[in-house]
Amino acid sequence: MNPILPLKHFVPDGEARQMPDGRLYRYGSYDISGETAYCSDRLHVFSTGDMMEWKDHGVVLCIEDIPWAAKGSMLYAPDCVYKDGKYYLYFCMNNAQEGVAVSDTPCGPFQDPVPVMYANGDSIDPAVLVDDDGQVYYFWGQFHLRGARMKKDMRTLDMETCRSCVLDEKNHGFHEGACIRKCRGKYYLLYTDTSRGRATCLSYAVSDRPLGPYRKGGMYGTDTCSRLG
Template sequence: MNPLLPLRHFVPDTEARVMPDGRLYLYGSYDISRETTYCSDILHVFSTDDLIHWTDHGVALRSQDIPWASKGHLLYAPDCIYRDGTYYLYFCMTGSYEGVAVSDSPAGPFHDPVPITPADQDSIDPAVFIDTDGQAYYFWGQFHLRGSKLNPDMKTLDLSTLNTCIIDEKEHGFHEGISIRKRNGIYYLLYTDISRGKATCISYAMSRSPLGPYKKGGVIIDNINCDPETWNNHGCMAKYKGQWYIFYHRSSQNSKFNRRVCIEPIFFDELGYIAEVPMTSQGAEPPLSAAAPVSAALACQMMHGPYIIPSADNEIEILSHATNGSWAAYRFLAFDGPHSFSITAAAAINGGTVEIWADSLLLGSCPVTPTGGWDIFRTFYCAVTPVSGIKTLYLVFRGNDLDRRLMDVKEFRFYRDYASPAC
């Protein structure tokens, strides 16, 4: 399900790499929940063999381990590659520091960091790529992308090959966040695209050469409306067990920060173009069962106010600040002809009504009365029109208090019969 990792881990700016042991490793920045700043002074590494169960390998690198950088700077946007028995972790920091550290394990810890010149103190967001002929390439930059061949030491650049404007913001919408992959002879640059007004898209450009020229292909995913304050997106695409996926992040907690990694399968046409995909709640897994309890925090899109926050005890996440006319989408749910519905919600003062929609069909409306406090949750029930199949579920919130918070929601579920209380 989305997000991929447990609640305590807020990992944006991810690179997913299948390493020689066959596991998929996830490298990314590390946000701190409830903080209002990007990233932190540590990097974690995670791995999986099924895209569902993830191992946290702990801290792989700390900013205090970077001897040439100023103290107190934050680490972000790493990439990692394997070559000849060594794993190379490329990273950047506030202050535009860029460097590489090494390890004999894909999980780290990484050590002996050195700067990448001239990328160090020039810009941000490194990306590394080894072509099928063995040549390695290094990319970095914001607003205009730089790139060159890497020398065999994997730590210095062949400046005779340097291209200082592979793609740019004016022509391609390139804002930051580069990642590169190759498929069927086509090189794909994935990047944060600002063309729709915010840097919420991951788009791609295509070429027959690693250093270009590149032509923009289109948007792969847009995380707009994952949170009222969402600003950026950054990720990669990776092939695992025969399927290609896009890894991206979503903001939470009504902020640009507190970002968490998500995943969607992607598909190519016969010319190599990638179809834009929507954000989903299911991610790489089958559709969620409407017959089982569904966490309200699995909403993949929200409009007109709601956002995801940790609960008061920090044990789960909830959907908070539903207001009149706001809605939350859950894509996709598998329905089996339910006749009733329950929602577990808190309403300090007013409460309201929750309309339940499956695609464009209104299934029913469930009243939520005041519970006495935002930390006091009760379960409410109503009958619904039966529906079957895979649908997008929309919860639409209605109330008399037009501008204020009506309710918070913990979870909901559907029932096939009328046996539930008050139905």
């Protein structure tokens, strides 16, 4: 097995995005080599043009850049999207807050971090979709996945469109780590699944509309996350 990143870098909660420049960018939490704690107070971005050689763009956001972050907060599970010439990096912290920072490039640095307004309730693991018509959708949560349209400011949720249970543990085995994609007119949510008693497999659900309803399609990874990651 060939690691896609140098062995000194550890990037859990990975989110891969092909950006307008054609390169593939990997966003994710960042574990510091030699530390015993998971994740950290900073985020790195990596990119590749050939899936073989990867470039570390360094620290693109750190907790010190976020004046409203609670003391001792870490940064987790980011997602990044391109909209109208800007790149928006969404992230969560361990004080149940979610935020967004902006950059002119997909590799940052990301600046002016602000809270995502109304992203309440199990506020972890943001997942973002820019639909074909330009409408942005935002998903977040653990055990119950929430979703809503994003307003044009890219930081405020339209709560009139909010669904509090896009996916749940009972009907979909949903645990956390949602990822949203659109393919051939269908919307796919990928996530960690607890159907086998622990969140050690990956599943997907599909819908004709971004906010659902979603039907579970099945598992596409049934080994432990340490091997799938």
